[in-house]
Amino acid sequence: MSLVMDILTICAVSAGALFFLAGTVGLLRFPDTLTRLHALTKVDNLGLGLIVLGLLPQTSSLLAVKLVIVWLLVQLSGAVVTQLIAGAVRQHGADG
Amino acid sequence: MNAATLFGLCGAALVGIGLYGLITNPEPLRKILAFNLLGGGVFLLFGVIARRAAVAGLGGDPVPQAMVITAIVVAFAATAMAIALVQRLGDETGRASISSDSSGTGDGEEKS
Amino acid sequence: MPSLLLGASIFVLLTVALGLFAILRRSADVDRLMAVQLLGTGGVAILLLLAVASETPPIVDVAVMLALFAAFAAVAFVRDASGASSEAKGE
């Protein structure tokens, strides 16, 4: 059982880390602010989400609840903040 | 080299970086920023001292850690005060600078 | 397992560093706002990995703190980057 859990952890954490890499590549390569913002949100949602998912089997149940709450918090605030940034871009326009 | 020494060197370097910014940059706001950066370096040195004094069951000596917490809050209060001073200076004289060769700052400097 | 989680946290730290570099070399203010958002998320991921790897649950609280204040700072940044603050216009 613990082996299955460990494998789940390894897979999910690696996948989450890959999304962090993907987000960074997007930040480096995408041509304008809005598409870069799009890359950033993938890091928020999937990168952190998968890492939290991977960490869940390794922790006590109380801490696991806390981890999920942290993810939800980042998810919600991240979504709103990226909306705000996008609004600022639309209002002002952003160069390259 | 252990982790504590590494962070100690980091703190030392941050003090240097902050000091450089504090001396060279003419804008008062940037000076305040540099001073806060310098402060962060000093706090880190304290943290290293605390970490080295760790005993069984504790990650570090709690006395320097408590002092750093106090220091961070006081640094914030001092920063707020400094910014208020700079803004008042700017409002009075029309320029946010503390260089001595500027004309018409007598009124502002008196207030600061 | 702890060393694997630590390895993952190093990887995340490096990608965040690279991402920060990518963001900060751009000159637009709006781009810079993303730096705080990226470090908020990346920092939370790093701290959660560290918390589980070192079995120190209080580090999760630091992650919550980081998330809250990254959002808080981002709101203030957007306010000033968009120049929409009432005072700045009014004066």
Added chain:
Amino acid sequence: MSIASVFDVALVALILAIGASTILVRKAFAAVVMFVVYGLLLSIAWVRLHAVDVALTEAAIGGGMTGLLLLGAVARSRSVNVGGPWIGRPARLATCALCALVVAGLAIAMLHPPEVIPTLAPTVMESLPQSGLGNPVAGVLFVFRALDTLLEKVVLLLALLGVWSLAPDRAWGGMPGLHVYARSDPTLIFLAQLLPPVGIVFGIYMCWVGAKDPGGAFQGGTVLAAMWLLVIVAGLQKAPAIGRLWLRGLLVAGPVLFLAIGLAGWVFADAFLAYPAGYAKPLIVAVEAALTLSIAVALGMLAAGPPERAQQQ
């Protein structure tokens, strides 16, 4: 090299790079963004130094609150003629040399720790059970060095008095000039309605858990202050005029309670700021709760700045 030290090296390199660019970058706005990033990174460094209490404080104050404070100043100074002459190259080189000397001195001190490292940790751990607390840092703050903590509150109030007294005479007693969003933005209002409940619960939790685990009145108070400022910045509520009685009452409530309990210590426990045996923990929790509120109001008002508009009545 162990895997943990790889992490530390990468973290230190990133902190130094961000720190240096905070100083070197041209625009003040960019420098403030860098500074917030620097504060958030430092809190990870504090975690690596096993100082979770400090990490919480640094993330909250070093990152978020100082950032807000500096940003307001930057936004305002745009209209002012900023800057004077940069110093010349020879002077800059001399400064460089001076800073290098300082760094070298500190680095030598760091590389050669004393043979016997002075520590108060065993003394703290020995005396901690008497206070009923589980968090040694809280023990130091509220039992062993309580006078420091009390005076720190006084410093906060003095700084606030200083900031307020910089107001022009016509604005005295009026509202702080905190920048708010000009147009109400539905997304922002959503955030300002969503985040504060979470933050308030977390702030109370921080204050409560501080007796046993990392956390405490400072961290809790800062979270509450940030949530208050968020609501104000989003335009959901106006900043209070500084003449309000409730505001001033809240500001002094914590220190006054602390002082009262300290004075009572003279009668019941033979020393100023001593707690009578067996009552230490409930008294400390009461002081912490009152201080959390006072710190929240004081930090919030400090970040909001001096009053600018006269009170409308």
